[in-house]
Amino acid sequence: MIERIETGSAPSSAPINDAVRAGKHLWLVAIAEDPVTGEIVGGGIEAQARRCIGNLDIALKAAGGSLRNLVMVQIFLVDGADAAGMNAVYREFFTEQPYPVRATVVVKELLAKGLKIEITATAVLD
Template sequence: MSSQTKSTIVSTEDAPKAIGPYCDLSYYFFIFLNKKAQAIKTANGLVFSSGCIPLDPKTMEIVGENDVQAQTEQCLKNLESVLKASGSCLNSVVKTTVYIKDMNQFSKINEVYSKFFKDFKPARSCVEVARLPKDVLVEIEAIATVI
């Protein structure tokens, strides 16, 4: 049995669908489901999320067009939904990577980020990038443990 089959695909309607070919199940091992994963849960209890961008899960429209704080909040809400669907939660996150378009917005992002990670602060990297999908201002991915 391959190690891929020991992992579980995580997908929820409470977070936006993947906009790219990330973890496409039809390519891997659940051909009949034809879903795209928002995260992968491993057999040893880790969850690796795809990057969460600030899309409304119902409309797939960008939330907070030019507002980095509104976008950060939506990213974290989407991440929270994906983690919940995997059997995890924000308090179980051990590492996040935050991709931002403008490092000058770092303090504004931190204001929102700290509201979601109150008790336990995971390890974090923050990287300024030239461009993000759909020209959003922020994207957040995480690694968490299953609770």
């Protein structure tokens, strides 16, 4: 059975959930959308990466987990030159081994105007 995890931070412009759970597994998606205003955050890749990871954290907490439960992270960047800034922010949140397995992909564009990053992730909850 699939359960929607309600966090209030799913992008309002699309028919999607930001997290669903099936048993102990949780699938998540996060963009750099402010969960209060619904606006894409400005300030460059660092601010957007922090907001994305912050939105993942909100969803994980709503499901009873934390960032430590992540097993796989996929990061989509519009500009490969943003990888260094994104990695610096990533290191702020993921400081202990084992790190989640990670793939980073550069894409031509993301659907929301001004969006520099999108993250999908998989977690296993206790």
